Amino acid sequence: MSRSTEPVSPVSLARLAPLLLAASLAFAAAPAAAQQGAVKAPAPRAAAAAPWQDIGRTATADEIAAWDIDVRADFKGLPPGSGSVLKGQEVWEAKCASCHGVFGESTEVFTPIVGGTTKEDIRTGRVANLMRSDYPQRTTMMKLSQISTLWDYINRAMPWNAPKSLTVEEVYAVTAYILNLADVVPEDYVLSDRNMAEVQQRLPNRNGKLMYQEMWKVAGKPDVQGVACMKDCPVEADVRSRLPEFARNAHGNLAEQNRVVGPFRGADTTRPPSTQPAALAAAATTAAAVTQVQVGRGTASRPPLEIAKDAACLACHSVERKLVGPSFREIAERYRGAADASNTLAQKVRKGGQGAWGAVPMPANPQLKEEDLRSLVKWILGGAS
Ligand code: HEC
Numbered sequence: 001m002s003r004s005t006e007p008v009s010p011v012s013l014a015r016l017a018p019l020l021l022a023a024s025l026a027f028a029a030a031p032a033a034a035q036q037g038a039v040k041a042p043a044p045r046a047a048a049a050a051p052w053q054d055i056g057r058t059a060t061a062d063e064i065a066a067w068d069i070d071v072r073a074d075f076k077g078l079p080p081g082s083g084s085v086l087k088g089q090e091v092w093e094a095k096c097a098s099c100h101g102v103f104g105e106s107t108e109v110f111t112p113i114v115g116g117t118t119k120e121d122i123r124t125g126r127v128a129n130l131m132r133s134d135y136p137q138r139t140t141m142m143k144l145s146q147i148s149t150l151w152d153y154i155n156r157a158m159p160w161n162a163p164k165s166l167t168v169e170e171v172y173a174v175t176a177y178i179l180n181l182a183d184v185v186p187e188d189y190v191l192s193d194r195n196m197a198e199v200q201q202r203l204p205n206r207n208g209k210l211m212y213q214e215m216w217k218v219a220g221k222p223d224v225q226g227v228a229c230m231k232d233c234p235v236e237a238d239v240r241s242r243l244p245e246f247a248r249n250a251h252g253n254l255a256e257q258n259r260v261v262g263p264f265r266g267a268d269t270t271r272p273p274s275t276q277p278a279a280l281a282a283a284a285t286t287a288a289a290v291t292q293v294q295v296g297r298g299t300a301s302r303p304p305l306e307i308a309k310d311a312a313c314l315a316c317h318s319v320e321r322k323l324v325g326p327s328f329r330e331i332a333e334r335y336r337g338a339a340d341a342s343n344t345l346a347q348k349v350r351k352g353g354q355g356a357w358g359a360v361p362m363p364a365n366p367q368l369k370e371e372d373l374r375s376l377v378k379w380i381l382g383g384a385s
């Protein structure tokens with residue numbers, strides 16, 4: 001869907017239903033919204049068949065507008081406005097450079113935004129470095145095929161610690177700045193809803209992606225012939241095809257290629273799978289079991305540094321140096337002698353939060369075993385040595 005002045009059709013409302021439910025829950029706290037909730041009228045006929053239809057109320061136009069912010073590849077949904085490269089540099093340095101680097105080259109943790117594209121790529125619309133297996137990184141500007149995606153993503157998700165806080169002008173401006181860093185537009189450029197389509201024609205990787213690609217081909221056709229079992233389905237999984245042993249590590253160790261934030265890790269593909277297929281399928285049905293294997297192996301008797309490494313704390317913390325978060329030494333320093341520090345910090349690591357050291361948030365760590373969490377916090381408070 002997209003921002004527009006057309007009336008909302010019943011079909012698109014039906015598609016919106018889950019969103020609207022979420023929206024009405026979210027807005028239930030506001031007094032005005034609660035009042036509107038009280039005047040909803042249940043439709044008499046369907047009442048018995050659909051008891052849940054009493055829940056919530058019709059979303060208001062403003063609520064829909066607040067959700068409906070996507071910008072399509074044909075630029076529908078793009079709000080009128082503009083922003084200059086110069087203004088974008090200010091926004092970037094104030095709100096983006098701390099994580100993505102002054103020139104979009106990124107810091108130790110975050111992926112680089114700019115780099116790896118050439119004038120020749122701008123001419124052909126294909127990024128030559130993507131064809132090189134020895135090229136060290138894939139930057140955002142190397143992969144990006146639609147300028148609308150860049151605008152939309154920044155508008156909805158960035159800065160990471162304050163999404164949706166940018167004005168329309170700031171989004172245009174900072175997008176223009178990124179484009180300028182990649183030599184797509186000159187430094188006196190003003191990007192706007194009217195010239196986005198021209199800029200699209202200069203994107204280095206505009207011709208580098210396919211619109212449609214089936215996941216898997218069977219006899220030259222996309223594999224869409226499967227029949228879903230709806231009742232009396234077999235409980236025991238029958239594994240018909242499996243990655244052969246020699247291919248397991250074909251793309252390097254998956255455990256080292258996953259993003260390091262969050263509970264899930266790729267399998268360690270340098271080792272053979274730990275269990276037989278049937279047991280493995282059973283284990284995979286519960287996320288908890290997966291977490292157990294990947295993160296929870298061992299107990300508090302393991303060295304804390306190893307726990308910290310496995311739990312990805314070291315993506316953001318080092319013992320001696322400030323990275324994204326404070327160094328463990330600084331933390332020990334600050335809380336030395338503080339009553340109840342170990343409980344407060346254990347809570348904070350478990351639930352995440354921000355404000356104690358700055359605006360950058362720490363994500364929650366629900367996957368950590370309680371004893372590992374305790375042992376980590378004790379170790380940090382003791383100076384992490
Ligand atoms: C607190 C750190 C932080 C700040 C500040 C921040 N970002 Fe990000 N940015 C991230 C993270 C983390 C990701 C990856 C998010 C993900 O993959 O879910 C990201 C991803 C991106 C991407 C997409 C990269 C890709 O190829 O997928 C763009 C573009 C981007 N940020 C632009 C910005 C802009 C513009 C600003 C300033 C207005 C900004 N960021 C501020 C942390 C940050």
Ligand code: HEC
Nearest residue numbers: 311312313316324325353354355356357358360361362365
């Ligand atoms: C994505 C980055 C990130 C990861 C991963 C991360 N942290 Fe943090 N951590 C931060 C940031 C940022 C802060 C500062 C938060 C603040 O200002 O309140 C922080 C703060 C802390 C603090 C001090 C809290 C306070 O209130 O003073 C402790 C202790 C800590 N982290 C431990 C850990 C441990 C243990 C792990 C691994 C389980 C971990 N962190 C994983 C970013 C991270």
